[in-house]
Amino acid sequence: MEMTASGHTGMNSGRSHLLGAASVLGFFLVVCFWSYAIDPRYLYFSAYIAFGLIYGMSLQYGRFCMASAIRDLFAVGVPRMAVGIMIAVVLFSLVTAAVSLTGASSFHPSPIGLYSVVGGAIFGFGMVFTGGCASGSLYKAGEGSVAALLVVAALSFSQAVFVDAGGPLDALVPAAWTASAEAKGMPEQLTVTKGWYDQFLAGYIWDLKTVRVGEALGFSSPAAAAFIGNALITSILPALAILAFIYYRWYRKGYLKQRKDGATGLGVHLAGWWRMVTASRRTAIAGLVLGIAAGLQIWVTQMLQKKFGIGNAGELLQGLGHTSGLSLQDTVFDPGYFYVTTQEAQGAGWVLEQLGMNLRDNIFFGLENGLPAPWFNPVLWLSLAVIGGSAVMALLNHEFKLKFPSLEVAVWAICGGILMGIGARVGMGCNIGAFFATVTNGDPSGWIFAAGMTAGGWVGVKFFNWWIERKMAKETPLEF
Amino acid sequence: MAAKFEKLAEGNYQLDVQGYACPHPQLYTKKALEKLKPGDTLKLLFDNPSSGESISAMCANDGNEIVEQVRDAGKTLRWTIRKH
Numbered sequence: 001m002e003m004t005a006s007g008h009t010g011m012n013s014g015r016s017h018l019l020g021a022a023s024v025l026g027f028f029l030v031v032c033f034w035s036y037a038i039d040p041r042y043l044y045f046s047a048y049i050a051f052g053l054i055y056g057m058s059l060q061y062g063r064f065c066m067a068s069a070i071r072d073l074f075a076v077g078v079p080r081m082a083v084g085i086m087i088a089v090v091l092f093s094l095v096t097a098a099v100s101l102t103g104a105s106s107f108h109p110s111p112i113g114l115y116s117v118v119g120g121a122i123f124g125f126g127m128v129f130t131g132g133c134a135s136g137s138l139y140k141a142g143e144g145s146v147a148a149l150l151v152v153a154a155l156s157f158s159q160a161v162f163v164d165a166g167g168p169l170d171a172l173v174p175a176a177w178t179a180s181a182e183a184k185g186m187p188e189q190l191t192v193t194k195g196w197y198d199q200f201l202a203g204y205i206w207d208l209k210t211v212r213v214g215e216a217l218g219f220s221s222p223a224a225a226a227f228i229g230n231a232l233i234t235s236i237l238p239a240l241a242i243l244a245f246i247y248y249r250w251y252r253k254g255y256l257k258q259r260k261d262g263a264t265g266l267g268v269h270l271a272g273w274w275r276m277v278t279a280s281r282r283t284a285i286a287g288l289v290l291g292i293a294a295g296l297q298i299w300v301t302q303m304l305q306k307k308f309g310i311g312n313a314g315e316l317l318q319g320l321g322h323t324s325g326l327s328l329q330d331t332v333f334d335p336g337y338f339y340v341t342t343q344e345a346q347g348a349g350w351v352l353e354q355l356g357m358n359l360r361d362n363i364f365f366g367l368e369n370g371l372p373a374p375w376f377n378p379v380l381w382l383s384l385a386v387i388g389g390s391a392v393m394a395l396l397n398h399e400f401k402l403k404f405p406s407l408e409v410a411v412w413a414i415c416g417g418i419l420m421g422i423g424a425r426v427g428m429g430c431n432i433g434a435f436f437a438t439v440t441n442g443d444p445s446g447w448i449f450a451a452g453m454t455a456g457g458w459v460g461v462k463f464f465n466w467w468i469e470r471k472m473a474k475e476t477p478l479e480f
Numbered sequence: 481m482a483a484k485f486e487k488l489a490e491g492n493y494q495l496d497v498q499g500y501a502c503p504h505p506q507l508y509t510k511k512a513l514e515k516l517k518p519g520d521t522l523k524l525l526f527d528n529p530s531s532g533e534s535i536s537a538m539c540a541n542d543g544n545e546i547v548e549q550v551r552d553a554g555k556t557l558r559w560t561i562r563k564h
Contacts, residue, residue, distance in 0.1 A: 063529065063530040063533045063534075065502070065530065067502070067503075068502055068503070068530065068534060071502070071503050072503070072506065072534050072537075072538075075503055075506070075507055075510070076506050076507065076510045076534060076538045077538065077541060077542075078506075078534050078537040078538045078541060079537075080533065080534070080537045081534075128503065131501045131502035131503055131504075132501075132502065140501065140502075140530065143529065143530075145501055147501055148501070250541075251541070254541045254542065254543070257543065258543065279537065279540070280533065280537060282533065283533070394529075397529075398551070398555070399529045399555065400555075401527060401554075401555040403499065403501075403527065405499075405501075406499060409499075409500065409501065409504075464503065464507070465507070468504070468507055468508065468511070469511070471482075471483075472483065472485070472508070472511065
């Protein structure tokens with residue numbers, strides 16, 4: 001195979017790419033140094049920025065997108081991305097287990113419940129149409145895709161509106177949720193018995209139980225709980241089982257055909273399995289870096305929290321005199337690990353608030369996450385840095401291209417993005433927060449979300465196949 | 481913008497999916513390759529780098545050969561795939 005890249009090897013072109021990459025990196029460096037000069041406590045923001053840049057670069061380098069993991073398996077039989085994600089899951093779980101032994105873990109498990117399947121399915125269905133998951137859309141925006149930016153905007157605003165919506169939606173709330181929400185004795189300004197999402201949270205989600213496998217199995221040693229309960233049982237064994245299933249269902253036949261020696265047996269299948277795992281160097285490397293970095297971020301955040309004597313960025317903002325965006329508990333959203341969607345909902349919520357909407361009368365913003373201005377939202381800086389990191393990598397590899405979508409692609413992006421936003425709120429997170437960050441921390445709820453996401457993705461692929469065939473039959477000189 | 485699948489000559493086809501992001505390019509490519517006979521070639525034009533990774537994995541799995549990969553100044557990827 002001949003691999004050529006014509007037209008971008010001239011000096012000017014090479015320089016402009018380097019200049020572009022340096023400008024993006026320079027912007028984040030200026031933000032970090034300038035904020036540090038104002039107050040060293042802004043280092044907390046810089047940590048989010050630094051990890052965001054690493055995630056963005058890795059995601060772009062490995063074309064790391066959970067939407068494509070599910071979609072490419074069902075639509076074109078390509079397992080590379082699903083394999084990359086499982087590599088990242090294994091690595092992330094091991095690093096997290098080691099980090100947790102230092103006493104540094106800010107992880108909060110999600111409750112176990114059917115809501116994960118429903119939220120995952122809505123999210124998974126939506127992401128097939130947008131072409132990217134929540135983190136995938138960020139990195140694709142960094143490659144210059146305006147459609148991906150539309151996805152990010154749509155999922156941000158749909159979340160912000162959804163968590164505050166009441167009216168006709170209230171009619172769908174079971175009476176038991178309303179009663180349970182009312183019994184929680186929440187502050188009056190939250191009006192918890194009004195609004196679907198408030199009652200969903202206070203009347204349903206808060207009543208469910210959370211599980212961390214390491215604790216649930218009662219290991220006496222913290223190391224055994226972390227490495228055997230949380231990493232091995234909750235992450236590594238399920239990931240290996242999924243990889244074995246993917247090999248059997250999508251890779252084995254092609255591999256045996258290509259061997260041409262007719263050999264079978266365990267050794268042959270193990271060799272085939274290994275070839276599948278290592279088939280895409282880029283994806284495997286990205287999975288490796290993402291897994292390790294995601295684990296390290298938990299440790300770094302905890303170290304910084306200790307250094308500044310805080311438990312949440314809200315305290316830091318309070319100390320710095322920026323209190324207007326804090327929740328009723330004086331907190332802001334601050335997971336301390338790789339997370340996408342909630343911070344974007346905050347960004348959209350802040351915009352809507354500037355336009356005159358009252359979004360503080362709900363649990364999501366008012367009680368739990370706050371509504372800080374985007375520049376005082378550390379986790380939104382992470383999202384921005386993911387876009388920036390991806391842009392740097394794309395520019396360095398001559399892959400950055402500003403692309404405006406056609407009307408068709410824009411409609412898919414917005415509709416899919418809206419569904420992703422609703423799915424993320426029902427499922428209490430996205431492919432990152434509700435899956436990647438949970439299963440790797442001993443919380444099995446992420447596998448439930450993943451099952452829903454896979455089912456939603458499968459239905460989405462069926463629909464999309466039908467749509468494309470119908471469209472191609474109309475538009476191309478040759479029939480598909 | 482619309483995907484364009486056309487016959488250039490006997491056994492030589494072209495699929496232009498520039499402007500499309502995932503999952504369109506890989507889905508169109510799969511469907512186009514299904515229509516080709518063994519030995520036919522497909523010239524593929526696309527500009528979504530992420531799809532390239534999926535398309536090359538798809539070709540490796542199905543035994544189809546990517547005989548040429550060119551990227552031009554406008555970031556268009558021009559691949560030639562021979563169906564086996």
